[in-house]
Amino acid sequence: xxxxxxxxxxxxPRKRLTRLxxxxxxIGAALLVLTALPAGAxxxxxxxxxxxxxxxxxxxxxxxxxxxxxxxxxxxxxTFAVSGAGLGGAPTITRAYGIGAGTVAIAxxxxxxxxxxxxxxxxxxxxxxEFGGLTNSSTAxxxxxxxxxxxxxxxxIDTGTTPAVALAANxxxxxxxxxxxxxxxxxxxAFELDMDPSLGALADQSATVGLTVQTNANSGYTLAVKxxxxxxxxxxxxxxxxxxxxxxxxxxxxxxxxxxxxxxVTGTGAxxxxxxxxSKYAGYTAGGETIATRSGTTGGSADTISIANRVAIxxxxxxxxxxxxxxxxxxxxxx
Amino acid sequence: xxxxxxxxxxxxxxxxxxxATAGGSAKAVSGSRALAVSVPADPVPAKVGGVARxxxxxxxxxDFAVTVLIRSRTLALGDDGKVSVGSGPxxxxxxxxxxxxxxxxxxxxxxxxxxxxxxxxxxxxxxxFVGFLVTPVAAEGGSITVVNQIGSFLTLDVPGxxxxxxxxxxxxxxxVLGSKVSGAxxxxxxxxxxxxxxxxxxxxxxxxxAFQQERLGPSLLPVGRSRSIxxxxxxxxxxxxVTVTTRVTYPGRTASQTRELVSTGRVIVVSxxxxxxxxxxxxxxxxxxxxxxxxxxxxxxxxAAQHA
Numbered sequence: 001x002x003x004x005x006x007x008x009x010x011x012x013p014r015k016r017l018t019r020l021x022x023x024x025x026x027i028g029a030a031l032l033v034l035t036a037l038p039a040g041a042x043x044x045x046x047x048x049x050x051x052x053x054x055x056x057x058x059x060x061x062x063x064x065x066x067x068x069x070x071x072x073x074x075x076x077x078x079t080f081a082v083s084g085a086g087l088g089g090a091p092t093i094t095r096a097y098g099i100g101a102g103t104v105a106i107a108x109x110x111x112x113x114x115x116x117x118x119x120x121x122x123x124x125x126x127x128x129x130e131f132g133g134l135t136n137s138s139t140a141x142x143x144x145x146x147x148x149x150x151x152x153x154x155x156x157i158d159t160g161t162t163p164a165v166a167l168a169a170n171x172x173x174x175x176x177x178x179x180x181x182x183x184x185x186x187x188x189x190a191f192e193l194d195m196d197p198s199l200g201a202l203a204d205q206s207a208t209v210g211l212t213v214q215t216n217a218n219s220g221y222t223l224a225v226k227x228x229x230x231x232x233x234x235x236x237x238x239x240x241x242x243x244x245x246x247x248x249x250x251x252x253x254x255x256x257x258x259x260x261x262x263x264x265v266t267g268t269g270a271x272x273x274x275x276x277x278x279s280k281y282a283g284y285t286a287g288g289e290t291i292a293t294r295s296g297t298t299g300g301s302a303d304t305i306s307i308a309n310r311v312a313i314x315x316x317x318x319x320x321x322x323x324x325x326x327x328x329x330x331x332x333x334x335x
Numbered sequence: 336x337x338x339x340x341x342x343x344x345x346x347x348x349x350x351x352x353x354x355a356t357a358g359g360s361a362k363a364v365s366g367s368r369a370l371a372v373s374v375p376a377d378p379v380p381a382k383v384g385g386v387a388r389x390x391x392x393x394x395x396x397x398d399f400a401v402t403v404l405i406r407s408r409t410l411a412l413g414d415d416g417k418v419s420v421g422s423g424p425x426x427x428x429x430x431x432x433x434x435x436x437x438x439x440x441x442x443x444x445x446x447x448x449x450x451x452x453x454x455x456x457x458x459x460x461x462x463x464f465v466g467f468l469v470t471p472v473a474a475e476g477g478s479i480t481v482v483n484q485i486g487s488f489l490t491l492d493v494p495g496x497x498x499x500x501x502x503x504x505x506x507x508x509x510x511v512l513g514s515k516v517s518g519a520x521x522x523x524x525x526x527x528x529x530x531x532x533x534x535x536x537x538x539x540x541x542x543x544x545a546f547q548q549e550r551l552g553p554s555l556l557p558v559g560r561s562r563s564i565x566x567x568x569x570x571x572x573x574x575x576x577v578t579v580t581t582r583v584t585y586p587g588r589t590a591s592q593t594r595e596l597v598s599t600g601r602v603i604v605v606s607x608x609x610x611x612x613x614x615x616x617x618x619x620x621x622x623x624x625x626x627x628x629x630x631x632x633x634x635x636x637x638x639a640a641q642h643a
Binding site: 090091092093094095096097098100101102103104105116122124125126128132133177178179180181182183184185186187188189190191192193194207209211218219220222224232287288290293295309321322323324325326327328329330331332333334335 | 362363364365366367368369370371372373374375376392394396412415416417418419420422464468473478479480481482483484485486487488490533535546548550552553554555557582584586587589590591592593594595597
């Protein structure tokens with residue numbers, strides 16, 4: 001009796017486990033069957049449609065569509081069926097976000113975007129596609145676009161209709177051309193240093209030139225500086241030259257004392273070349289060197305860059321009037 | 336106390352005297368000068384063998400007139416959008432674009448539109464850059480003259496199908512002790528034409544992170560040049576695996592098709608306070624065990640004594 005009881009109690013957990021396993025298999029199979037079944041097309045969300053020019057018959061118009069996927073699936077094509085008639089042009093792909101690279105074609109009122117290498121797109125992914133090169137219908141009226149995402153088997157995944165866009169003949173088309181612009185200001189266009197080797201304060205002097213740069217170039221700007229090939233020279237006394245503190249920014253040094261002529265850079269907004277960190281000085285070069293850059297637009301606040309020009313002399317420097325021309329060049333970067 | 340006071344007064348007097356002498360000898364002999372140059376934001380369409388017409392604008396924001404010279408210059412396009420202007424005229428455009436030969440006087444608070452007619456030679460379809468330099472005529476006087484000049488360029492677009500090819504590499508660490516992961520996608524143009532690319536940086540994190548899409552605006556990449564695109568991602572919890580997918584899209588042979596570069600990286604991100612918290616917990620645990628053992632050592636002696 002005892003043995004029987006022991007066997008039964010040992011068998012119970014096994015039975016439970018078998019039942020659990022069978023249940024799990026059944027649930028899994030049901031889920032597989034459910035997912036394999038063709039789901040009913042859901043509605044796309046957050047749909048919008050804008051046109052760059054809503055005059056009838058306007059050419060080279062851009063149509064921008066945005067929406068969010070509702071159903072996770074592999075999208076092969078997206079069709080944009082514009083209501084009415086008269087849509088024309090040769091569409092180009094200006095931008096596409098949230099979807100892989102593809103091609104665009106137009107047939108009648110339908111623009112089709114075909115994904116080159118389809119991949120699974122989860123639900124809730126924002127997609128934005130902008131087509132260029134389209135020609136508006138010649139008929140004034142209210143138009144909508146039915147957007148449909150499809151699988152490789154052309155089965156509809158999600159679909160929806162955009163809000164209406166009105167095309168009219170009596171609109172005023174407004175085009176604002178905003179130029180790529182750069183403003184460059186220097187606060188000192190010429191300066192003098194009255195020097196005397198007999199007193200430390202007069203033998204080692206600095207003059208700071210303040211520059212400001214403001215641009216709407218997306219990639220910012222590059223600021224370079226150069227001076228005359230002859231450097232700081234005195235033509236009146238047989239061309240003696242006060243030596244440059246270094247041959248360029250690559251060999252920048254802490255201020256070594258007289259006799260020397262050099263500069264250092266500090267700035268706000270711009271990225272100053274690291275050669276000038278720790279108040280290091282460099283000599284100007286005739287070929288020019290980049291001293292500061294910015295990788296984006298300055299926005300409403302101008303960048304400020306200060307160039308401290310420093311000259312130190314001693315009794316080895318012949319008396320006379322020394323001169324040089326320092327040229328700062330700012331160039332907007334390409335976007 | 337008296338010595339300290341005298342020293343302070345002396346130091347102050349010396350500082351004032353030295354600053355007065357040092358500052359008195361450097362003088363600006365000519366004031367500020369501003370200058371602005373504007374060009375069309377978009378490339379100018381240019382048909383081979385035809386004439387592309389455009390203009391540049393030179394603006395004088397000063398309260399006095401400024402005289403400027405506009406001259407052709409070579410351009411050197413670098414990585415990450417950088418441009419430098421050469422010292423001589425661009426031979427490609429010699430005789431094909433006429434910049435004003437004489438200096439232009441721009442009245443105060445005014446501007447001059449400078450129309451340009453560019454004769455387009457036989458070029459393959461691509462973007463081309465016409466560089467120029469606007470230099471103000473330097474003021475007289477002063478031993479050191481300062482010139483602020485602006486280099487700029489016009490972009491011409493010769494239409495037609497072109498061979499575009501980009502390559503890229505996503506640089507991401509595999510582990511970050513911090514709150515977010517930062518990296519860069521380095522894209523290089525290996526094709527035969529400039530490329531205007533755009534893209535997106537998609538991030539998800541596990542566990543529980545929602546999909547994040549950061550859109551990257553259009554940017555130009557000339558032939559042989561590279562550009563870095565900053566990418567970043569954040570886990571939802573203090574510890575997580577962040578998956579960063581960077582997609583760079585660009586036009587194919589024509590603008591009706593696109594190509595793409597897709598790179599994905601996974602990074603384990605651990606917030607710095609997690610190790611600190613774990614360390615604290617371990618310390619507490621060790622302290623608790625030590626305390627318990629200490630109590631056990633004391634109590635058995637007492638109970639043994641009581642039993643005895």
